[in-house]
Amino acid sequence: MQPPATTSLDHFLSGLGAERVWAQVLIRRAGAGFELRHQQDRAADASGLRPVAVAALRRLAEVDGAGGFRPHHTAPSLVSGWVCAVADAHGLKEALDQLYPGTMDDWAALVLGTARPTDFASVAARQMGRAKGLQTLRGRPLLATISAACSAASCLKHRRWNAADVPMDDGFGKSGIPCLEPCPLFLGFARSCAGADATPIVETAFTPQELGTLAAALRHALEHPPAGIRTGDWSAPLHARRLTRMLELHAELWSRASEPAGEEQ
Ligand code: SF4
Numbered sequence: 001m002q003p004p005a006t007t008s009l010d011h012f013l014s015g016l017g018a019e020r021v022w023a024q025v026l027i028r029r030a031g032a033g034f035e036l037r038h039q040q041d042r043a044a045d046a047s048g049l050r051p052v053a054v055a056a057l058r059r060l061a062e063v064d065g066a067g068g069f070r071p072h073h074t075a076p077s078l079v080s081g082w083v084c085a086v087a088d089a090h091g092l093k094e095a096l097d098q099l100y101p102g103t104m105d106d107w108a109a110l111v112l113g114t115a116r117p118t119d120f121a122s123v124a125a126r127q128m129g130r131a132k133g134l135q136t137l138r139g140r141p142l143l144a145t146i147s148a149a150c151s152a153a154s155c156l157k158h159r160r161w162n163a164a165d166v167p168m169d170d171g172f173g174k175s176g177i178p179c180l181e182p183c184p185l186f187l188g189f190a191r192s193c194a195g196a197d198a199t200p201i202v203e204t205a206f207t208p209q210e211l212g213t214l215a216a217a218l219r220h221a222l223e224h225p226p227a228g229i230r231t232g233d234w235s236a237p238l239h240a241r242r243l244t245r246m247l248e249l250h251a252e253l254w255s256r257a258s259e260p261a262g263e264e265q
Contacts, residue, residue, distance in 0.1 A: 008108035009093045023100055023156045023175040024078045033087045036095055038080035049083040054091060057084060057098035071231050072185050073100050074157045074177060103157075103177045110160065110178045118181040120163035133194040134187070139165050141249060145193045148244035149186045150179070185232060189241055192234035212257035218243050 109115035124134040152173030159169035
């Protein structure tokens with residue numbers, strides 16, 4: 001159960017100090033109110049930033065720098081170049097709920113002990129229909145799925161829910177916002193992975209050199225993502241989460257890649 005908003009807010013304010021970064025947003029006290037801006041704009045003159053009203057923050061958070069839909073609020077892709085002034089503490093809560101819905105309440109609930117992180121097995125056990133496939137995801141395939149979906153490159157929440165045989169998130173590169181249970185985006189990706197893992201495998205063999213080419217191609221595609229792949233389009237072969245999972249899941253295979261010596265011309 002989440003604490004009342006005033007409790008979350010009071011607790012948040014008590015630890016705020018002169019400023020605080022919340023995911024990618026820098027919050028500063030400004031007289032009786034607060035100022036919010038992207039942390040990349042920390043040193044920018046406010047007159048050079050676009051003023052945005054609290055009511056417009058949700059729309060701002062829905063679109064990435066390329067104009068694409070941004071379904072995951074804690075993805076590290078919030079646009080910069082704006083500033084939002086709020087008059088009081090309740091305005092601050094409203095602003096953060098527009099940018100990062102529910103995160104202040106989750107943080108306070110965890111700190112105050114009124115909520116506890118869940119575990120993957122209990123979430124998988126609640127799934128119905130085809131989603132029951134999640135229950136087959138465990139061990140290394142689950143670890144690779146989590147590494148691909150919940151890394152700092154994809155999400156700034158600090159994963160606090162756990163899964164059997166999967167190390168806890170060390171929080172490196174993450175924000176102070178806790179993730180108390182697998183989000184819908186993660187579950188969608190995990191369902192897709194479980195479904196793919198259940199299909200018959202293709203027996204094949206590669207030379208070490210061919211493995212090197214394959215691994216290099218995967219890394220190249222990850223570093224140069226094609227435009228236009230939607231975040232939740234798990235059917236896209238070059239989706240960054242699919243590439244990351246494949247590199248992670250078959251790490252032992254890639255480690256056997258090699259180049260024959262003495263073939264340079
Ligand atoms: S489940 Fe993973 S991707 Fe989803 S909010 Fe939590 S840490 Fe982020």
